[in-house]
Amino acid sequence: MKAKHKKLLARTGATVLITLILLFVSVPSVVVIMSAFNSTAILSFPPQDLSLRWFERAVTYRDFQRGFINGLIVTAWTSGIALVIGTALAYAIDRFQFRGKDLLETILLSPLVIPHFTIGLGVLMLASQVSMRGSFATVILAQVILVLPFVLRSVYVSLRNLDRRYELAAASLGASPLQVLLRVDLPLLLPGMFGGWLFAAILSFNEFSAALFVTSHATQTLPVAMYTYVREYTDPTMAAISTIFIVTTSITLVLANRFLGLRKVLAIEESK
Amino acid sequence: MMLDSTTCTATAPSVSAKHAVRLDGIGKSFGDVTALRDVWLKINHGEFLTLLGPSGCGKTTLLNMLAGFLTPDTGEVFIGNDCVTEMPPHQRDIGLVFQNYALFPHMSVAENVAFGLKMRKIPREEIRRRVAEALENVRLGAFGDRKPRALSGGQQQRVALARALVIRPRLLLLDESLSALDKNLRSDMQVELKEIQRRVGITTIFVTHDQGEALSLSDRIAVMAHGEIQQLSTPAEMYRSPANSFVASFIGDINQIGGMVERIEGEEALLVLGANNLRLAVPLSRCQGVKAGDGIRLFVRPEHLRLTQEGGQLRGILRARSYQGTHVEAFLDVDGADLVRVRLNRPGLAEALSQGAELGLDIDAAECLVFPQEDKQP
Ligand SMILES: Nc1ncnc2c1ncn2[C@@H]1O[C@H](COP(=O)(O)OP(=O)(O)OP(=O)(O)O)[C@@H](O)[C@H]1O
Numbered sequence: 001m002k003a004k005h006k007k008l009l010a011r012t013g014a015t016v017l018i019t020l021i022l023l024f025v026s027v028p029s030v031v032v033i034m035s036a037f038n039s040t041a042i043l044s045f046p047p048q049d050l051s052l053r054w055f056e057r058a059v060t061y062r063d064f065q066r067g068f069i070n071g072l073i074v075t076a077w078t079s080g081i082a083l084v085i086g087t088a089l090a091y092a093i094d095r096f097q098f099r100g101k102d103l104l105e106t107i108l109l110s111p112l113v114i115p116h117f118t119i120g121l122g123v124l125m126l127a128s129q130v131s132m133r134g135s136f137a138t139v140i141l142a143q144v145i146l147v148l149p150f151v152l153r154s155v156y157v158s159l160r161n162l163d164r165r166y167e168l169a170a171a172s173l174g175a176s177p178l179q180v181l182l183r184v185d186l187p188l189l190l191p192g193m194f195g196g197w198l199f200a201a202i203l204s205f206n207e208f209s210a211a212l213f214v215t216s217h218a219t220q221t222l223p224v225a226m227y228t229y230v231r232e233y234t235d236p237t238m239a240a241i242s243t244i245f246i247v248t249t250s251i252t253l254v255l256a257n258r259f260l261g262l263r264k265v266l267a268i269e270e271s272k
Numbered sequence: 273m274m275l276d277s278t279t280c281t282a283t284a285p286s287v288s289a290k291h292a293v294r295l296d297g298i299g300k301s302f303g304d305v306t307a308l309r310d311v312w313l314k315i316n317h318g319e320f321l322t323l324l325g326p327s328g329c330g331k332t333t334l335l336n337m338l339a340g341f342l343t344p345d346t347g348e349v350f351i352g353n354d355c356v357t358e359m360p361p362h363q364r365d366i367g368l369v370f371q372n373y374a375l376f377p378h379m380s381v382a383e384n385v386a387f388g389l390k391m392r393k394i395p396r397e398e399i400r401r402r403v404a405e406a407l408e409n410v411r412l413g414a415f416g417d418r419k420p421r422a423l424s425g426g427q428q429q430r431v432a433l434a435r436a437l438v439i440r441p442r443l444l445l446l447d448e449s450l451s452a453l454d455k456n457l458r459s460d461m462q463v464e465l466k467e468i469q470r471r472v473g474i475t476t477i478f479v480t481h482d483q484g485e486a487l488s489l490s491d492r493i494a495v496m497a498h499g500e501i502q503q504l505s506t507p508a509e510m511y512r513s514p515a516n517s518f519v520a521s522f523i524g525d526i527n528q529i530g531g532m533v534e535r536i537e538g539e540e541a542l543l544v545l546g547a548n549n550l551r552l553a554v555p556l557s558r559c560q561g562v563k564a565g566d567g568i569r570l571f572v573r574p575e576h577l578r579l580t581q582e583g584g585q586l587r588g589i590l591r592a593r594s595y596q597g598t599h600v601e602a603f604l605d606v607d608g609a610d611l612v613r614v615r616l617n618r619p620g621l622a623e624a625l626s627q628g629a630e631l632g633l634d635i636d637a638a639e640c641l642v643f644p645q646e647d648k649q650p
């Protein structure tokens with residue numbers, strides 16, 4: 001009886017705690033989303049009247065439109081390049097022995113060690129040397145460096161989970177090493193590659209601190225355009241565009257989860 | 273032309289190979305571990321050969337050499353007339369079935385079976401026909417569109433077999449291929465595997481550490497230990513005349529009793545056995561390298577002991593008995609031996625016995641085996 005009591009108490013406690021954490025985490029987003037529907041021009045909470053005028057302004061504002069297009073361009077290139085390099089590196093790290101492998105592995109598999117703005121600053125200084133400041137190439141270079149670890153990690157985990165006996169079976173059936181790679185490895189790694197790519201795309205599209213250093217007015221991405229906007233105006237347009245951001249990202253993740261499983265997408269499946 | 277030379281030169285194709293597979297002095301080490309030590313082996317065309325041995329004795333290593341996944345440190349591998357020691361796996365024409373089947377999860381059953389044919393650039397129409405035929409052959413004609421994970425273990429096993437056989441390989445390799453199946457399914461699959469193998473007539477090397485499986489399936493068995501082949505012979509010969517004490521205790525149930533050779537007299541060795549100095553004359557043909565005065569171990573199978581109420585060559589106390597359906601096994605505590613296992617074919621007698629009863633044992637001396645005390649026990 002007593003044990004049962006304890007169990008119930010623990011379960012209730014856990015539920016309350018989880019609810020609190022979820023609330024705590026989502027409060028800022030909720031505040032922003034609600035103020036986006038405010039009719040007055042002051043960025044305030046709670047909203048007075050409901051209106052969609054800030055959404056309208058957000059989608060018609062020139063800099064945001066350009067930022068959105070720029071963001072798509074940068075994201076497409078970044079995630080694509082990161083996917084190719086990340087997959088190749090993951091394969092090399094998993095399959096081959098070479099000098100400096102451990103160091104490479106440590107650096108590439110642990111993102112978060114180097115702050116984004118450091119990378120932004122570094123790339124900016126390099127770009128200035130070759131007079132490529134503010135070009136798309138520069139922005140993309142910085143972003144690839146940032147998102148590479150995520151793609152790499154995702155593909156690497158998939159590779160570790162790949163049963164080598166599939167490859168041996170294919171070889172015994174007459175598949176050359178290249179055919180094994182294309183017909184067995186690649187299809188089996190596809191979910192991990194897609195997950196890594198998606199993660200890279202979302203990160204790149206949302207990335208701000210590095211982008212702030214390396215973009216020019218012509219190449220600025222949406223987060224940078226938003227920052228510039230905030231420095232000049234304080235109206236709920238910002239909240240509206242943030243809301244669009246949140247909704248789009250959520251839908252993407254939900255869809256990815258639906259078709260692939262979030263565990264795979266985020267590559268939190270550890271090797272067996 | 274010397275067919276038995278150990279150099280890696282292909283024989284002229286016109287000369288048909290004497291053996292389907294030939295291993296000439298294969299050795300392989302991983303760091304300090306010697307996985308294979310100077311293995312010589314010849315396998316006949318169409319033969320079903322089983323590699324049997326305890327875990328870590330080098331069975332998989334040997335198979336991997338035939339498949340081309342490993343290159344030997346020393347020696348040469350021949351398949352038919354070809355020296356394949358350095359040939360990569362995809363050129364070897366070998367069918368392979370793993371313990372976990374390794375069916376490609378992203379392909380349907382039919383695509384799995386078609387894979388090897390596609391790699392061989394066979395026309396699509398012929399692929400379709402041969403895949404259907406192969407699936408029919410393993411009684412899975414209706415399952416072509418399924419994904420492997422939608423099949424039971426036994427069905428997956430048969431798909432793996434069909435996938436390996438459809439390419440008409442020169443050699444079929446099976447590594448513990450039945451070990452993942454439960455007991456009933458396993459004996460069904462044994463029968464089916466053997467039947468298919470005979471029908472196709474393909475040379476087969478089968479790896480297992482289940483001696484029952486080895487005895488029932490094989491034309492010949494190679495018992496391995498510590499990277500060496502201990503004995504290569506037919507199941508019946510292996511069971512009746514094991515080459516050393518390791519093989520004797522590895523194949524089937526067997527009792528051991530320590531003793532010594534008193535003297536050799538004509539065609540018989542006179543032994544003194546156990547704590548009670550039982551005297552027993554064993555034919556010399558059943559003794560391996562022993563001489564007068566040597567310490568020995570006598571090996572005798574449970575079915576070659578006869579239980580008696582009175583008398584008997586050995587006396588012992590009944591400690592346990594277990595009912596086995598077709599027979600009863602009794603365990604007797606005999607001085608100078610571990611628990612002695614006796615097989616009783618008349619369950620009536622066993623029931624009359626009570627635990628703790630003192631009983632006699634008669635030994636069928638003609639079926640005993642005698643090995644030196646110091647015989648290597650790998
Ligand atoms: N890649 C490897 N690296 C190091 N040691 C290895 C390697 N492969 C095999 N070995 C060692 O070689 C020996 C033989 O291994 P092998 O896999 O051939 O055994 P096995 O007879 O197939 O055993 P099991 O019945 O457990 O499958 C073992 O001692 C094993 O530890």
Ligand SMILES: [Mg+2]
Pocket residue numbers: 331332333
């Ligand atoms: Mg093995």
